[in-house]
Amino acid sequence: xxxxxxxxxxxxxxxxxxxxxxxxxxxxxxxxxxxxxxxxxxxxxxxxxxxxxxxxxxxxxxxxxxxxxxxxxxxxxxxxxxxxxxxxxxxxxxxxxxxxxxxxxxxxxxxxxxxxxxxxxxxxxxxxxxxxxxxxxxxxxxxxxxxxxxxxxxxxxxxxxxxxxxxxxxxxxxxxxxxxxxxxxxxxxxxxxxxxxxxxxxxxxxxxxxxxxxxxxxxxxxxxxxxxxxxxxxxxxxxxxxxxxxxxxxxxxxxxxxxxxxxxxxxxxxxxxxxxxxxxxxxxxxxxxxxxxxxxxxxxxxxxxxxxxxxxxxxxxxxxxxxxxxxxxxxxxxxxxxxxxxxxxxxxxxxxxxxxxxxxxxxxxxxxxxxxxxxxxxxxxxxxxxxxxxxxxxxxxxxxxxxxxxxxxxxxxxxxxxxxxxxxxxxxxxxxxxxxxxxxxxxxxxxxxxxxxxxxxxxxxxxxxxxxxxxxxxxxxxxxxxxxxxxxxxxxxxxxxxxxxxxxxxxxxxxxxxxxxxxxxxxxxxxxxxxxxxxxxxxxxxxxxxxxxxxxxxxxxxxxxxxxxxxxxxxxxxxxxxxxxxxxxxxxxxxxxxxxxxxxxxxxxxxxxxxxxxxxxxxxxxxxxxxxxxxxxxxxxxxxxxxxxxxxxxxxxxxxxxxxxxxxxxxxxxxxxxxxxxxxxxxxxx
Amino acid sequence: xxxxxxxxxxxxxxxxxxxxxxxxxxxxxxxxxxxxxxxxxxxxxxxxxxxxxxxxxxxxxxxxxxxxxxxxxxxxxxxxxxxxxxxxxxxxxxxxxxxxxxxxxxxxxxxxxxxxxxxxxxxxxxxxxxxxxxxxxxxxxxxxxxxxxxxxxxxxxxxxxxxxxxxxxxxxxxxxxxxxxxxxxxxxxxxxxxxxxxxxxxxxxxxxxxxxxxxxxxxxxx
Numbered sequence: 027x028x029x030x031x032x033x034x035x036x037x038x039x040x041x042x043x044x045x046x047x048x049x050x051x052x053x054x055x056x057x058x059x060x061x062x063x064x065x066x067x068x069x070x071x072x073x074x075x076x077x078x079x080x081x082x083x084x085x086x087x088x089x090x091x092x093x094x095x096x097x098x099x100x101x102x103x104x105x106x107x108x109x110x111x112x113x114x115x116x117x118x119x120x121x122x123x124x125x126x127x128x129x130x131x132x133x134x135x136x137x138x139x140x141x142x143x144x145x146x147x148x149x150x151x152x153x154x155x156x157x158x159x160x161x162x163x164x165x166x167x168x169x170x171x172x173x174x175x176x177x178x179x180x181x182x183x184x185x186x187x188x189x190x191x192x193x194x195x196x197x198x199x200x201x202x203x204x205x206x207x208x209x210x211x212x213x214x215x216x217x218x219x220x221x222x223x224x225x226x227x228x229x230x231x232x233x234x235x236x237x238x239x240x241x242x243x244x245x246x247x248x249x250x251x252x253x254x255x256x257x258x259x260x261x262x263x264x265x266x267x268x269x270x271x272x273x274x275x276x277x278x279x280x281x282x283x284x285x286x287x288x289x290x291x292x293x294x295x296x297x298x299x300x301x302x303x304x305x306x307x308x309x310x311x312x313x314x315x316x317x318x319x320x321x322x323x324x325x326x327x328x329x330x331x332x333x334x335x336x337x338x339x340x341x342x343x344x345x346x347x348x349x350x351x352x353x354x355x356x357x358x359x360x361x362x363x364x365x366x367x368x369x370x371x372x373x374x375x376x377x378x379x380x381x382x383x384x385x386x387x388x389x390x391x392x393x394x395x396x397x398x399x400x401x402x403x404x405x406x407x408x409x410x411x412x413x414x415x416x417x418x419x420x421x422x423x424x425x426x427x428x429x430x431x432x433x434x435x436x437x438x439x440x441x442x443x444x445x446x447x448x449x450x451x452x453x454x455x456x457x458x459x460x461x462x463x464x465x466x467x468x469x470x471x472x473x474x475x476x477x478x479x480x481x482x483x484x485x486x487x488x489x490x491x492x493x494x495x496x497x498x499x500x501x502x503x504x505x506x507x508x509x510x511x512x513x514x515x516x517x518x519x520x521x522x523x524x525x526x527x528x529x530x531x532x533x534x535x536x537x538x539x540x541x542x543x544x545x546x547x548x549x550x551x552x553x554x555x556x557x558x559x560x561x562x563x564x565x566x567x568x569x570x571x572x573x574x575x576x577x578x579x580x581x582x583x584x585x586x587x588x589x590x591x592x593x594x595x596x597x598x599x600x601x602x603x604x605x606x607x608x609x610x611x612x613x614x615x616x617x618x619x620x621x622x623x624x625x626x627x628x629x630x631x632x633x634x635x636x637x638x639x640x641x642x643x644x645x646x647x648x649x650x651x652x653x654x655x656x657x658x659x660x661x662x663x664x665x666x667x668x669x670x671x672x673x674x675x676x677x678x679x680x681x682x683x684x685x686x687x688x689x690x691x692x693x694x695x696x697x698x699x700x701x702x703x704x705x706x707x708x709x710x711x712x
Numbered sequence: 713x714x715x716x717x718x719x720x721x722x723x724x725x726x727x728x729x730x731x732x733x734x735x736x737x738x739x740x741x742x743x744x745x746x747x748x749x750x751x752x753x754x755x756x757x758x759x760x761x762x763x764x765x766x767x768x769x770x771x772x773x774x775x776x777x778x779x780x781x782x783x784x785x786x787x788x789x790x791x792x793x794x795x796x797x798x799x800x801x802x803x804x805x806x807x808x809x810x811x812x813x814x815x816x817x818x819x820x821x822x823x824x825x826x827x828x829x830x831x832x833x834x835x836x837x838x839x840x841x842x843x844x845x846x847x848x849x850x851x852x853x854x855x856x857x858x859x860x861x862x863x864x865x866x867x868x869x870x871x872x873x874x875x876x877x878x879x880x881x882x883x884x885x886x887x888x889x890x891x892x893x894x895x896x897x898x899x900x901x902x903x904x905x906x907x908x909x910x911x912x913x914x915x916x917x918x919x920x921x922x923x924x925x926x927x928x929x930x931x932x933x934x
Contacts, residue, residue, distance in 0.1 A: 675838075
């Protein structure tokens, strides 16, 4: 029930043999490397060895990674629009793993280079062509836009710009400025200017501009340019073209069309290439990523003249294997030492170690916080409580069945590629089964669907144990379940409330007992008594009261516990804390009453399902002809909504009962998770 | 006091249950929705997450709706004052949705930054719902006729509804604490345990309210 016990492995390895050792440790994924760089700053260590740099080949790997990523970007940009679809999401394809085994980084790098060369040999030509075409397309589009404004002119545009004697420029001027511009140009050039105006064009909705062509003497180009700038003249950049504006406009359009078809052909070509090569390139990418991790691992080691020192954490059960790996990979040129953890508890990595059937629930523990190394692992204790509470809160056999199916899809299908989906799917499947069980127990099948639409009252038949909203064959005013201090437990809600409180007290009792054991192991008997012991006694006193019917026992215990709480508060910090300590009892009461949410949420699911049924029935009866259709739509939407809302609510409230009430008794958490040095392989295998 | 139509007070109760709880849920869902709109503008893929968080403060409205249906259709023969009290208690306690909306908005903001915090943000965001659950609990206890004391059949029943209802407003305070705790947890995942302890504190008052409501229903009055 504790996290896996850890050992520290320390190995001194001959320089030449380090690489295979790191390689094989990475493949095995059994250790977490310990970063020595901080330790090596210590002068005593520093005299012995220096921190090692990352491996040399890391640089080559990095530059190759950039190339490979660029190819992947290109491939993903040309194969857009091929979405996987819903069936793809629900039944994801597990990539076939390519078997590759390399013994050294040189081998990998040269292999990657070879493959890259052949891929690039096929891809780079069309990719370059595509870039060129795109470039040309932008140029043409700008030209087309400019020329469009000049469509009214009948002038060969090759004359634009500086000639042997003249300077001709085209552009747009706003309507108000035109006359002013004309006069100022006239003045500046002493009349050696010719301004030809075209028809006004709309540049945007508000702006009306007039296209103009201004011709002047070459000598006047500078003054004309200055005047034009002053007047807000928008120059149209047209160069290296021949023909009238309309001719050019038509030509560019034609060329754009041909570019379009050419681009399409190239894209098709690239798409085919991407289909052919993507898998291969993904393999390269993964191989390089793995190689990069290895290169970086070097920087965690220490280095002397001829050796490297590697330190690593490994679970006790793997120690033998790790030792063998190091010794065989280094061909004996290594000294391995195994020791018990020599670091403070907070620094020892924590690996939860549960049976396969419990393992997915580790997700719930880790969501709160992984345990500290010396703390208890609560996963095993979460599982039964979580499932029971979930089932009671959702309590509907049909909803439970739906949840089981959804859970199975997540677990068996999507779980193939995602561990998160696997864990959640497993939890939901079991929660669904629990819900079916409690649903049958309380006769919930889409709420009271059978009663509303089929006229069958399941609670009079004896098939349902409890009726959450009233009486059943087994529990009714005539046949009370039991009498407690003047209150008869004679109907469903009371029975479920009683169950909730009893379940809560048992749950808290388990938590307190575990906490007591922990406190006794770690501290004094007095602490254990004040933190957990007295609450256990209080619970026992309450049980004794219920059994004997003597209120004095519970009353006395409550007074004693309040007194103890005050003493505890006084010991911690004087009178004020003592007064606050007296409030602890309400905290305990609050914990117990908090479990009453089991009843409330149980009724909420059944009650809302009933509300949906009632409304559907009302609609079906009230609306003529299409009433049945509306009723069916109401049922489908209403029940889906209720299922999702309460399914979610039950999940979080069940979690809350564990995190707040249950963990509060014994669990703190806050350990550092074991993160193995492990090659992540999705497309390859070793 | 007996009215001509015993369902008269029940109808007022049903109206208050749906009305006040709906008010709370509307404001709460609005607060979360505003945060959600901002998040979705940044990253359209977060739409589903935003919907899930926005669903949380809506449950109070559903509890109000549920109690209204129970009053009008199922427990029509419950004592009239009990029906009114059930409606008022559920309605007022439903205002905790405002606090839940604040917490959910913070949770959604944290998840927008870091997907991994989804579960934790969810747990914090659900804390202020306890108040509404206590309201629902008292309403059901009032309606099912567990108790036959004067605390249920007379105007005293209103006291029970008011106790659990107004104490349920502590959910607003709890929501604010939970929002702060989500921020702390987003920065330091280890802060979750302590954040939970702080965030559960305001619930004490809801428990006081629940206790007094139960005492009134049991008829333990001086």
